[in-house]
Amino acid sequence: MRAAVLNAYNEPLVIEELSSPDLGPGDVRVHIDASGVCHSDLTVQTGGVPMPPPVILGHEGAGTILQVGSDVSGLAVGDKVIASFIPACGTCWYCLRDQSNLCETANSLMFATRGVRSDGSPVFGMTGLGTFADEMVTSQTMVVKVNTDVPAEQLALIGCGVTTGVGAALNTARVEPGSTVAVIGCGGVGQAVIQGARIAGASRIFAIDPVEMKRKTAEQLGATDLIDPGAGDPTAQVQEATGGRGADYAFEVIGLPETILQAFFTARRGGTVCIVGMPRIDAQVTFPAFPLFADEKRMLGCFYGSAQVRRDFPRFVSLIETGRLDVAAMVSRHIHLEDVNDAFRAMQAGEVIRSVIV
Ligand SMILES: [Zn+2]
Ligand SMILES: [Zn+2]
Incomplete structure (x- = not known):
């Protein structure tokens, strides 16, 4: 072979x-x-x-x-x-x-x-x-x-990509209908997070990526707001669109310390931060301690979309077959x-x- x-x-x-x-x-x-x-x-x-x-x-x-x-x-x-x-x-x-x-x-x-x-x-x-x-x-x-x-x-x-991303939205974060979702990084996994959030019934999905093609694809797949981080602070733009609060859910789908921190700040108080991207093994990230305590955000690691593959692979196949995914x-x-x-x-x-x- x-x-x-x-x-x-x-x-x-x-x-x-x-x-x-x-x-x-x-x-x-x-x-x-x-x-x-x-x-x-x-x-x-x-x-x-x-x-x-x-x-x-x-x-x-x-x-x-x-x-x-x-x-x-x-x-x-x-x-x-x-x-x-x-x-x-x-x-x-x-x-x-x-x-x-x-x-x-x-x-x-x-x-x-x-x-x-x-x-x-x-x-x-x-x-x-x-x-x-x-x-x-x-x-x-x-x-x-x-x-x-x-x-x-x-x-x-x-x-990999579909299960990690759709699983992050449906299994790990359990996105609720009507909620607001920010997705930082719109590669294959990010696009799948966007689709998972759409399937879950999110009212507003912010797709954050510097590459225009990826933002356009995100729009096609369910993103409602396209944010170019090169054109202004994405966290501020999400906050502005959510009454100053930030998103109910912020997904980091790159695996970089700076965007993990950005996801933390993009989620609202009491919201959910979901770390989906795979960092380098030697990467470190530092959080400000007081907001980590006082803003009561749920910090979720997400490995393989929390997938139970024998249950979820057929589930995702069904969603493709019926045109939902x-x-x-x-x-x-x-x-x-x-x-x-x-x-x-x-x-x-x-x-x-x-x-x-x-
Ligand atoms: Zn992979
Ligand atoms: Zn086992």
Whole structure:
């Protein structure tokens, strides 16, 4: 199989011919039908979150089961699946408490071999996946079967961006009908937060992003107010539009200390701040202590949209099927595996919401 391998941080990915590792009893082999190129792939490529090279990148994919291990149940050859970048083992302490997004088996799968070079040396797969490839061997706990005719390019995005963003609005923050929502950062995940807020019935959704194309897409997907942070303080603009109070919910969807702080100030007193963007592992953020106390804002971390993937992937598929969730509008470009480095460039240049490898 071909796979896009990161051999050293900050270097372009290299398309290599690898063998699939032997299929363990609990593993499945999946043909990758589509894989989104997510900002977190770039964060790994630049060493912002350490995943030791050589590693096959890609963690947002959909595919078709080619082979199942001897202990696999509930999955069969030909099934359509969406990859989950966090396993849902179903039996650990967190999985038993409806927090499968914090599944205890995630760390052990992080360093599983997902490709083998001709000299026999192993290559990891990002987060236990590695979807920038023709096919992928992974644990049965990292795929969710779906029965749908939704195209693979859209199903792939459910694997990360859609679930993280829609889940942030519906699961983590639980946006209420009629509320006001500010979304800082309108990439793929931010667009999904906007859609989640729209689905939840928010009355006003402020889309904050310096890139005009992203603001326009946000408008198409449900944002009511478009704010260019280059044209004035976004917090002041949100406050002005909300009787001086600020938004009921402020979502940070970039992962930078300064925008996390901005989200804190953009939420009203008693409002909710939801941290969705993935920061670099060494980033620090400092809050003023008195408002942290006196303004009584709920500060919510949001990992993978608090998603219970076996419940939520089919839920989001249904929302796409009935036209409530527009994932087609989030797919900016279809590319081939060998174009992945250019997709990183396009992402950094703000040219795309999502490039999808098909
Ligand atoms: Zn991602
Ligand atoms: Zn678990």
